[in-house]
Structure formats: C-alpha cells, structure tokens
Amino acid sequence: MASRFNPLKADAAWQKAWEENRTFAARDDSPKPKSYVLEMFPYPSGRIHMGHVRNYTMGDVLARFRRMKGMEVLHPMGWDAFGMPAENAAMEKKVHPGAWTRQNIATMKAQLKRLGFALDWTREIATCEPDYYGQEQSLFLDLYEAGLVYRKESAVNWDPVDMTVLANEQVIDGRGWRSGALVERRKLNQWFLKITDFADDLLEGLQGLEHWPDKVKLMQENWIGKSEGLQFTWSLSNGEGLTVYTTRPDTIFGASFVAIAADHPIAQQLAAGNPEVQAFIERCKQGGTTAAELETQEKLGWNTGLTAQHPFDANWQVPVYIANFVLMDYGTGAVFGVPAHDQRDFEFATKYALPIRRVVSEGDKTAAEFDGSEAYTGPGTLVNSHFLDGLDVAEAKREVIRRAEEGNWGTGSTVWRLRDWGVSRQRYWGTPIPIIHCEDCGPVGVPKDQLPVTLPEDVSFDVPGNPLDRHATWKHVDCPKCGKPARRETDTLDTFVDSSWYFLRFASQPSDQPFDKAVAEQWLPVGQYIGGVEHAILHLLYARFFTRALRHIGRIDVAEPFAGLFTQGMVTHASYYQLEEHDGLERKLYFEPTQVSFRADGSAYLTDTGAEVTVGRVEKMSKSKKNTVDPTEIVDQYGADATRWFVLSDSPPERDLEWSESGIEGAWRFVNRLWRLFDGLENAEGEDKDLDRKLHRTIAGVAEDIEALTFNKAVAKLYELTAAIEKAKPSASRTAAIRALVRIVAPMVPHIAEEAWAALGETGMIADAAWPEVDPALLIDDEVTIAVQVNGKLRDTLVMPKGAAKDIVEAAALASDKIVRSLEGKAPRKIIVVPDRLVNIVA
RNA sequence: GCCCCUGUGGCGAAAUGGUAGACGCAUUCGACUCAAAAUCGAACGCCGAGAGGCAUGCUGGUUCGAGUCCGGCCAGGGGCACCA
Numbered sequence: 001m002a003s004r005f006n007p008l009k010a011d012a013a014w015q016k017a018w019e020e021n022r023t024f025a026a027r028d029d030s031p032k033p034k035s036y037v038l039e040m041f042p043y044p045s046g047r048i049h050m051g052h053v054r055n056y057t058m059g060d061v062l063a064r065f066r067r068m069k070g071m072e073v074l075h076p077m078g079w080d081a082f083g084m085p086a087e088n089a090a091m092e093k094k095v096h097p098g099a100w101t102r103q104n105i106a107t108m109k110a111q112l113k114r115l116g117f118a119l120d121w122t123r124e125i126a127t128c129e130p131d132y133y134g135q136e137q138s139l140f141l142d143l144y145e146a147g148l149v150y151r152k153e154s155a156v157n158w159d160p161v162d163m164t165v166l167a168n169e170q171v172i173d174g175r176g177w178r179s180g181a182l183v184e185r186r187k188l189n190q191w192f193l194k195i196t197d198f199a200d201d202l203l204e205g206l207q208g209l210e211h212w213p214d215k216v217k218l219m220q221e222n223w224i225g226k227s228e229g230l231q232f233t234w235s236l237s238n239g240e241g242l243t244v245y246t247t248r249p250d251t252i253f254g255a256s257f258v259a260i261a262a263d264h265p266i267a268q269q270l271a272a273g274n275p276e277v278q279a280f281i282e283r284c285k286q287g288g289t290t291a292a293e294l295e296t297q298e299k300l301g302w303n304t305g306l307t308a309q310h311p312f313d314a315n316w317q318v319p320v321y322i323a324n325f326v327l328m329d330y331g332t333g334a335v336f337g338v339p340a341h342d343q344r345d346f347e348f349a350t351k352y353a354l355p356i357r358r359v360v361s362e363g364d365k366t367a368a369e370f371d372g373s374e375a376y377t378g379p380g381t382l383v384n385s386h387f388l389d390g391l392d393v394a395e396a397k398r399e400v401i402r403r404a405e406e407g408n409w410g411t412g413s414t415v416w417r418l419r420d421w422g423v424s425r426q427r428y429w430g431t432p433i434p435i436i437h438c439e440d441c442g443p444v445g446v447p448k449d450q451l452p453v454t455l456p457e458d459v460s461f462d463v464p465g466n467p468l469d470r471h472a473t474w475k476h477v478d479c480p481k482c483g484k485p486a487r488r489e490t491d492t493l494d495t496f497v498d499s500s501w502y503f504l505r506f507a508s509q510p511s512d513q514p515f516d517k518a519v520a521e522q523w524l525p526v527g528q529y530i531g532g533v534e535h536a537i538l539h540l541l542y543a544r545f546f547t548r549a550l551r552h553i554g555r556i557d558v559a560e561p562f563a564g565l566f567t568q569g570m571v572t573h574a575s576y577y578q579l580e581e582h583d584g585l586e587r588k589l590y591f592e593p594t595q596v597s598f599r600a601d602g603s604a605y606l607t608d609t610g611a612e613v614t615v616g617r618v619e620k621m622s623k624s625k626k627n628t629v630d631p632t633e634i635v636d637q638y639g640a641d642a643t644r645w646f647v648l649s650d651s652p653p654e655r656d657l658e659w660s661e662s663g664i665e666g667a668w669r670f671v672n673r674l675w676r677l678f679d680g681l682e683n684a685e686g687e688d689k690d691l692d693r694k695l696h697r698t699i700a701g702v703a704e705d706i707e708a709l710t711f712n713k714a715v716a717k718l719y720e721l722t723a724a725i726e727k728a729k730p731s732a733s734r735t736a737a738i739r740a741l742v743r744i745v746a747p748m749v750p751h752i753a754e755e756a757w758a759a760l761g762e763t764g765m766i767a768d769a770a771w772p773e774v775d776p777a778l779l780i781d782d783e784v785t786i787a788v789q790v791n792g793k794l795r796d797t798l799v800m801p802k803g804a805a806k807d808i809v810e811a812a813a814l815a816s817d818k819i820v821r822s823l824e825g826k827a828p829r830k831i832i833v834v835p836d837r838l839v840n841i842v843a
Numbered sequence: 844g845c846c847c848c849u850g851u852g853g854c855g856a857a858a859u860g861g862u863a864g865a866c867g868c869a870u871u872c873g874a875c876u877c878a879a880a881a882u883c884g885a886a887c888g889c890c891g892a893g894a895g896g897c898a899u900g901c902u903g904g905u906u907c908g909a910g911u912c913c914g915g916c917c918a919g920g921g922g923c924a925c926c927a
Contacts, residue, residue, distance in 0.1 A: 043927050083927065156925075167925040215847055219922075222846050291923045295844040343844080418924095425925065495927070534921060536847075541924095569849090570921075618919085624926070650855045650867060656848095656920060663855070663868050670867090672881090712856075716866035723866095787862040792908040794862050832907055838861050842907050 005675035005752055007639020014754045015116050023767050024063075024118045028508075028519055030072035036523045037063040038503055038562075040531030040539070041078045041125075044104035045085055048111045049621050049628035050659055051532065051571040054647045058568060058709060059530045060117045061648065064747035065706045067118070068771040074523050075118055076506040078125035079105050082133075082430045082495045084167060085623060090429075090461040097429040098457070101128055111632065116640045116751055118767065123506050127498035132505065133431040134452025135514035136498065139550070141434055141445045146553045148194045151443065154329070154422050157288045158186035162464040165426040169624070171288040172587065178464070185285045187263070190424035191433060191491065195545045199224055199416045201559075202544055211528075211564035213654075216536045223537050225417025230401050231332065232410025234258060234308035236320065242266065242308060245331030247415055249404070250396035253385040254338040254359035256349055258308045259301065259323035261333040267322045270304055277302065277322070284324040299348045300324040308336075311409055312386070323348065329419060339375065346375040359385045360393060421542065423494040428459055428467045430492030438479035438486040447480050453488075466490055499539055500546035503529075503561055517556055524556070525563040530709070533567035533654070534620065540565070566709050569656040575616035575627040576604060588616075590626040618658055629659050641749035642668040648711040648748055671752055673722060674745060677738050678756035684730035694724045695737045696778035702744055703771065711748075718745060740772045787838040788813045790822040798839075806833045813839040 018024060039059040042052055056077075063075035079101075086097035093100070105126060112119070125132055143149050157166040161179035165188070170177045195202075203224045206217045230249035233241040242258065260267055262284035271278040280302040287293055301321040310316035318336070325344060326335055339349035339356040349356050356370040360380040365371070368384040382388040388396045404410030424433065432453045434446040446453055456474045459467035468474060468490040479486040501514070503526055508519035531539075540562070547561040576596045577588040597607040604613045621628045635643050646667035651657045698721040705714035721741065728734045739760065746753035746766045757766040781802055786809060788796040796818040800809055810833055813819055823843055830842040 040927095045927090080927070085926080165925080168923095169926045171925095219847050223923085225846095289925080292844070295923090297844095422924075427925090494925075496924095499927085532921090532927095533848080535927080537922060538924065539927080572920075620921075622926075652856075654848095655856095657855085660855080660868095666868055669881095676882095712866085716857075719866055785862080789861080789908075792861090792906095797862065830907065832861090834861060838908090840861075840907055 005672060005755065007641060007671070007751065008636075010751045010755045011114070011116060011640045014751045015113060017754070017765065018116075018118070018767060019121075021765070022122070023765065024073075024075065024120050025122050026074040026076075026120050026523075027072060028522060032070060032072040034074065034523055035063075035066045035071040035528075036074045036503075036507070036526045037066065037528050038074075038076065038506070038526045038530070040529070040535060041080050041499070041502060042108065043080045043083055043085070044101055044108055044126075045623040046104050046107070047628075047630050047632075048108050049571070050631055050647070051621050051628075052112075053115065053631045053643065054571055054653070054657070055530060055532070055568055056112065056115070056117055057644045057647050058566070058653055058711065059528070060119075060644075061706055061711060061747040062528055062530075062709065064118050064750060064767065065703070065771065067767065068743070068747065068769060070770065073118075074123075074507065075120055076123040076125075077112065077117070077119045077121065078123075078502060078506065079108075079127065080495065080499050080502075081105065081126040081128035082492075082498055084169075084427065084429070086429045087427060087461065094461075096457070096459075098128065098455075101429075102126075114635055114640060115631075115644065118750070123509065125502060125505055125509070127431075127495070127502065128429070130452040130454050131511065132502075133498070134454075135505070136431050136493070136501070137434040137446070137451050137453060138448055139501065139514050139555075140431075140493070140497075141448065141451075142553050142555070143193065143549055144435075144445055146549075148197065148549055148552070150192055150194065151189055152192055152420075153187045154190045154192070155185040155289050156188055156190075156426075157183045159183060159464070164464040164466075166288075168288060168290050171290075174287050174293070177587075182286060183288050185287065185289055188424070188426070190422050191435075192420040192422050193497075193545070193549070195421045195542075196416060196418055198545055198548050199226070199418050201548060202418075202541065205544065205548075205560055209560060209563075209565070212562075213565065213567055216533075216540065216565060216567060219536050220541055223418065223541065227415050227417075228397065228401075229413060229415040230397075230404055230410050231413050232311060232404050234311065234336070236266075237307045237309075237317070240266070242320070242334055243332045244334045244336055245413075245415060246336060248338065248341065248397070249400035250382060250385075250388065250391075250393050251338040251341050251359050252310075252312065252336075252400055253388065254340050254357045255310065255318055255336045256339055256355040256357060257319050257321055257337045257345075257352075259321045259326045259335055259337055259348075261326040261328040262322055262324060263328045264322070264326075264333045266306075267304075270322075277304075280322060284322070294325065294327070295344075297324065299344065299351060301348060301352055303352070311404070311407075319354070321348075321352075331415065340370040340372070341375055341377055343375040343377070357384060359383060359388075421494075421496075421545070423497055424491040425494055426466045426469070426490075427492055428455065428461075430495060431498060432468070433489045433491050433493055435489040436477055436479060436486050437489060438482060438484060440484060441479055441481045441486075443489075444479060444481050444486075450480070468492070496539060496542045497546070500543045501550070503543070504547075504550075504556065514555075520556060521558065524558045525561055528564040528566065528709075529562040530566045530568060532570055532620075534570065536567055566654070568653050569651075570620040571629075571657050571659055572618050572620055573627040573629060573659045574618050575625040576613045577616055578611065578613055590624075592626045593629060620656075621659070634661070634664060638664060638668045639671070639751070641752050642671045645670060645715070645749055649715045650712055652712050653709055670719070670722070671749060673726070674741070674749070674752060675756070677722070677725060678742060678752075678759065681735060681738050681760065682730050684732060684735055686731040686733070688728055688731040688733035691724060691728045691731070691733045691737055692775075693778050693781075694721055695733075695740055696775050699740065699744060699772050700774045700779060703774075706747065714748075718748075742766065743769055743772050784836045786813075786836065788816060788819055789838060789840040790819060791842060792840060795819055795822045800836075802836060804836075806835065809833055809835075809839060813841065 086101050089100045090097045159176035161181035227247045229247040233243045262281045301323045304320045306320040307317035337345035339345045340358045358370045361383050362376045366383040382391045382396045401412035434453045436444050475488040504515045507523035508515040576591045580589045596604050646664050701717045702714045742756045753766045784802050786798045796816045826843040828841045832840040
C-alpha cells in the first residue's frame, strides 16, 4: 500500500472504472426493490457552483447508500436547457443560444463527473433537444384535446421603446432593463393550462405527502388559497348590474365604495366618451405585472359618478370607483371596499375621504365610528350590522350567503387564489407551441406525425423581440385541416413545462412516445426529490399539476410525482457591484467574488484596476448577480472526496449556508486520517467491547442520518468513531472497525473507499458492496448518566445502571453531598424522576 | 404589501420539553523536528481568585423544568405566478 493517498489519481481511476462497468446504470428489469433518487436538474448557466455541489452530493450519498442497502437505484441527471439567459448571451456575445447552451452542458457535465457522482448518464436529457421537446409538444396536444389548454387575454410587461415583452426579472424599478423606458402592462392573447381544474385535488393531495416538509405544504396551501366567499350583483344607478366577489360577506354593512378594474367592461365603456377616464385608465396601466409591485404601488381611484345600491338597503348608495389595485384577473374584476377591516380599502378610503365604518368589534371597541390607525382584520363579533349583530365572523358569513341565495341576488362559492397557468412566452429559446392559426378553422393542433415542430436555426438577435415572429418563412404554413395558408404559433412554452415531466422521461425514454406507462410506473413516484427551497411553490406545484393532468388523460396512474421531498437551503454569498449611470438612470454592474479584493476595514476594490466596489447583500448564488463560487479550484486542490465531505459537514442541509472556504482544510485532514487507518490495518487479536459498541452505534446512527439527510450529524458521528479507532489499542475489534469504516464512509467519500477496498483485498467494487450489519445487542448501554437538579438547576450527576428503579435513583440523588448542600436543609416538596435521564427536586 | 423560514461561543453548529455548546474550523500552549510542514497532546462561552453566577436575537407567558411550546417585537433570507 502506498503511504499517501493521491486523490487526483484515485478520483480519475475510479470514475473511469464506474463508467466502464456501467455501475450506476439503472436496470428497469432488476428484481431488486426500486428506489428513485432525484435532484432538481440544473439550468446550464455556464459552470456549476457550490449550490449544485451541495445539492448533488446530498442526493449522491443517498443513492449510493440505498445501493448498499440492496436497492436498484435510479439516479439520473439532465439539463433544464431552455431559458432566457441563452437568449441574453446570444444578444451580448453574438452566439447562437443552442451553441451557447450545448457548450455549457459539456462544461458542466465534465465538472459533475469530476465529483464522482453515481449518476446514470445513459438516461441524460437536455430539454432543448427535439427528442425531448417534441414529446412535450405531443403531451401539450393531448392536454389540448382533453380541454385542459385554452387561450385568453393576459397582461405582460411591455417595453414601449424596445417594443418587446419583458420578464419580471428584466423590469428594474419599473423600467425596462435595456431601454430604461417606463414599463406598462399590455394585454396579449396567450395559452393557459387549466391548473385551477385541479385546485381542490392539489390541495387535498398535500395531506398524503407525509415525507414533505410542513413548510412547503403550508406554502402551497396558502398559494392555492381556498376560501369560501360570496358572488353577488350590485344594481348600478345606470341600470346595469355589477358582479363582485368577496371573501368577507360578513362585512357587507361596512361597505363604503365599490371599485372596478381599469380594464373592466364598465370602465372601458365610460372611457369611450370621456378622455379624462381614458387618461386615468392609461395611468393605471403603468408599471409591471408583479404582485409585489401592484400591492405596494400608490392606490389610485377615479370616481365614476355612478352609484351602487346596497343589497340589504334600497336607500343606501355607495360610489363606484375605477381603481388601480383591482385586477381583472382575480374574481370578477370588481370588489366592494370595507375600509375598517381591509388595509388596502382603509388606505383608499383615507385618501378619498370615504366613510370608515366598524362592523367587527375589536375587544370592547364597538362604535360605528372607526378610531383605529389601520384596518382591523382580526376576529370579533359583528356590530352595526342589523341582523348580523352578535354573530361571530364565520356565522355572519354563512348568514349573508344564506340570505343572498334566498333572495336570489348572490351565490356562495369557493374562491381560489390559484390562477390558471399562463404558458406562452414571446421568446425563441423554448419549446415551440405546436399550434397553427387558421383564419377559417381557428387554432389547430399540429398533427402528431408532423412533430416535432423544431426551432429554426437561422435566427438573429440583433434587435429586441421574438426572432420566431420575424423569421422570414418559419411561421408561414398551411392549415392542417383545410390546407389554406395559415400562421404558425410563434410563442414558446414556459420552461416550467419542460421541468414538469422530465422525471417521467428519465424513468422511460422510448423514441416514439413521451414515456412508456408501465416502465415509468415501475420507478414512480420519485422516492426522494432534493432541490432548493426557492422551488417550494412554482416548480413543485406545476409538476404536481402536470402529473395529475397526465393521469387525467390516462397516460399514467400516478398522482403525486414526488413521494419524498427535501428542500435544501441555499448557498449564499455577498454580491459586489458598482453603480453605473446610463442615460441618466443608475444601474448595478456586478462583479464576481474572484475579481474582488478587500482592505482591512472590509471595503472592497477590483483587484485589476483598484476601482471601488460596493459590498452588496448576502443572497443566493445566481448567475445574474455574479456571486457564484466555482468548485473547480477546490476539487483540483483537494480532490473530489474532500470536497464532498466538506459540503456535507457542519451546516444542516436545509439551512442557508453563507459560503466560506474555511473548513476545507479540515475535510482534507480527515481524508488523510482515514487513509492512515486503512493503510495501517493490522491483524490483531482480542476484543474491545467499547469500540464494538461505538462502531455499531455509528453504523446505525449514520444510516439513520443518511436517510433523514442530516449529513452534518453523520459527519460528526464519523469523526467520533474515527477518533475512537485511532485511540484504541490493536485488537480484532479494531481491525473489524476499520474494515467496517471503509464501508460506512463509502457513500460520502467513494473514491478513497474504493481505493481502500481494493487495497484491503476485498472483491469487486465497494459501490456494489453491502452496508454493514448492525448487532442490536451492542446498541444498548448498561450505564446511564442521570442529571440531578434542584429547582430545575443542575447540581450533580449520577452514574446508574440503565433502567434503575425510580425509588433507587431518587434515594441516590438525595444522598448526594452536593444535593444536600444545595437544599440548605429545605425539605423536598416534590421530586420528579425521569427514568434514565434526570431527577428534579423541587424545594 | 402578502405567504414561508431562520436567529445558540470568534466562526459552522449539536441538543425525543430534561446535564446548552457534541463534532468541526480558527486561536493559544506543549510534544516531535536543526527548522518547517505534517502529525500527536492540551486549553478554548462570558463574569469571578473560588464557591458560584450569567448566557440560545429582544420581550412577556405556559411548565417541576423552555434553545425547544404559545403571544408580541426586531433583524436576516426565500417566494409572490415571465429568473430558474
């Protein structure tokens, strides 16, 4: 045996051996129990960063561990390859998005391979390849056929200078990121998937997800947002009816105005003959489409002069406003305002001097005159509300709904916060939507024998906008139904569609269909899905929906795609930037951590030029903020095992981790300590009971920690075991412990484990070896340390035989000198004994 | 603005409501060495000579006992439907 471990040599040798033996290729026909371990596939942004290393190492340890436990493991990898950054690169660097993306994939694949992940590369997928997105187009057509796809108008961020649609990320402080123009909301006809058809099912389904974090289920529940409400119609002074939705029908007597969206038909009607209304409506369209922006912008209203008649009082009229905070997309595009009990309405009423009338009591406050400085949204009893007085909020809601239905002017209905999923993107680098628009036939699906609809290669990104739309020939096709000249849909699909079924394609990838039902069902659902917590809502909800939709059309008998979910914390890092002025507007120009140096006072400058840079927030590593850290240097210097061990150590995986390299030296030291143990293996005689116990407790504990993905605890246990072995005198126990240690550390540091396995003369590869057996008899202690407290404060500890009777423990505690001293002669009033743990004497 | 999460030594952290700080990093001292590296041993929350006291963001509560449960704050992070 060589006396020093050479990670660079060992890494390369074993990675080659695994590849040549196809060690990690999952067999569909294996008789072993199957396990599907999946990490969220990466966007090929350029190079991998520490967040990727953390994510994929966690999944890898679990995959390798389950193999050792005798399972057939599917652990695949692919690329979420469509997306905006490729088009940005095309604009900035004059490269084709496809070329840029494929180059990034090649780079990142090599980086992943360098870390020795137990991945089945035979199933690799890139969503930007026609054999993937063509199958996606076929699924889209199936969903269209089933009525789960439809078209409607919806708002986008419009840059009036570049004449293009902007993503939310491209809107900075209300302006287009390139043009600097004030962004406005504009309506486009777009494709939608009917996720709301499954709202109830998606909500109910959360109940059964036992192996999902509670916080994710809670976030999804809130996102879906089921609430019971009332839809009813106000009679307007112009004789028309105005239908509103409310989740607070109980506050009906607190109404002081009705507000409609700027694009509500009634508002449009008023604008037709009134330039002032028209101007106001234009003003409402300013700004982007995000909820954060809409909810924090200044509340604007326009009194239409119309009034609405209160449903319970023919003599009570409230004014009708057009307001910028009412959205046509939600409910009916009209609401009634109750200033005393809704903060937004409160601000609006304060601004426009509308009455604020209390109808829900707050403690002993019951006067109709509202005296608060903000709306009261808590529980209470109804007041100033005629027949509702004295009821609580829930009772009052039911009563109003009952009367509305009885009087035939409204209906109780379930309201969902969840909206249908808009999947149209006015961009090139995505899956073409397989639809042809015909003047006579309307939208017609591309016949399946003409799939895939591939992206044209000859496109330019010299001007803003969608290259598909201005391509000379691509969109001109004949209608598949009537044969007349027609127009191909030039929008592409949201990349979240690509990531909503990739786990099915990993399980089965025939060339003639998206996946084989029977084969996919052998692997699904994914046993353990691991990815960043930032995907807690959108990606995970879309994937859950898409799987249900596929079940609905009979493609698969699985409702929930991910049985187990683990959301890892993000790897964060400070960002560095300079403020740059451009056409009178300030913007941030970001720099990579490697470009920056620091002075003693913490201030930062560019290493090359000495120019000052601002140290920004500590936030998740992302390409756009350039605050990523590339693992290459670390892997080159310390090897894959030390790098893997390092990212598993210390920080609990669900918690965010601010990146720091301090500690990598410790990981490297540990790898070398292991090697010294493996290298110095002696064949000694004799038993070491304490070491046997330590070993078996570690085998059991590490197994538990790996399944629970609490790797930091597994690492701590392995440090303890290693220290114990190092200190132990030679014995048969010690020899056995070292041989077992090779296997226990194998999932985490597989290269050194293979090297040691071979050197110790074991047969085959450790990747195929079994996890060591635990002797349950060795898990039990015969002695325990019992804490003795007086009034809850620790005063002494006792070593007692395990399972000692309560009275014996109590007597021993009272006999202790320290306890006698602490009691100062006071008589115990009460003694609490927790078996094998503690005694608390209350005096 | 709304939803979710996090907060413990110099740092990363551990702790079924039951001995707060396991394990690692850094630091200091010692051994080995001509020397250095590597390695090994020891110390290491704060105050105090000691006995002991004080400590888990702040604050109030429940409990024999709270880092852990509940209420109110503060700070940081994530998501908010076109970043992925």
